[in-house]
Amino acid sequence: MNRRGFIQSTGAATLALALPQRLQARTTLEHGGTRIDMLSDGYLELPADMMLENMPQDELAEVLARHGLSGDQFEPPCNLVLLRDGPRVVMFDIGAGPDFMPSAGHMMQAMDSLGVAPEDITHLVITHAHPDHIWGLLDDFDEPLLPNAEVMMGRAEWDYWMDPDTVESIGAARQSFAVGAQRRLVEVEEHVSLFEDGAEVLPGIQAMSTPGHTPGHMSFVLDAGGQGLIVTGDALVNHHLAFERPEWHSGSDDDLEQAAQTRLRLLDRITADDLTILGFHLPEGGIGRAERLADNRYRFHAGV
Structure with missing residues (x-):
């Protein structure tokens, strides 16, 4: 057994005993010959004021109370999308x-439960380069975790994180994001292919520019056996404020106004085309739909 295999086997066994049940949950969706699994990578522990400080406080309290949110910390889930379609993984x-x-x-535990190994992944498609989305590129030995995968990333996002000036311009609170992204992307650079907005990155997978959370953030519209789906990454970062008040500015975004306009445009597209959402930080496995209400208000419904 090589050293990666040792880490995977012992790590999965340890996590199965140590992690709470919510880290092991997954949701599966099948259409035609396409299977989609939502794999849990765990959850984040974030200071609530990071997101809420720019929002109208008088209205904010009512929305949070209605969703049972209180205290000074949010714990959003992290859901990874795994698509299997014939030889493609x-x-x-x-x-x-x-x-x-x-x-x-902790996504290795979920992969292991499906019998999927890192070597099986043929393509890795990246929405954006924040730590919770790409820092898993390397294993404990700083080797690529997915040795056989083509890494696919929007050109604008790649250029932003690989620009040496980003470390200085991103702000002190997020400098580690830039350093960490550059270190990991350099290690997989020979496996990277870049694409533009609107590109069909793989058959049935179209890139859709959704900037604001990061400068080059991408979502992806999928055609899975005739069913329309959309991988939204962090363009929709939660199931409450992002849907009910998409125009409010979230402190988790790089460009506050651009991100708000992106949410409005994205939710309009999702409801108009009746797309099923595959959301990175959405609850109950991350699969759901958006309902259009009045005055640019929306509601998230978990489930297929």
């Missing part, structure tokens, strides 16, 4: 890996 984002926070970086 495609992952959308790769999770946080071992270096971001203890509650995240």
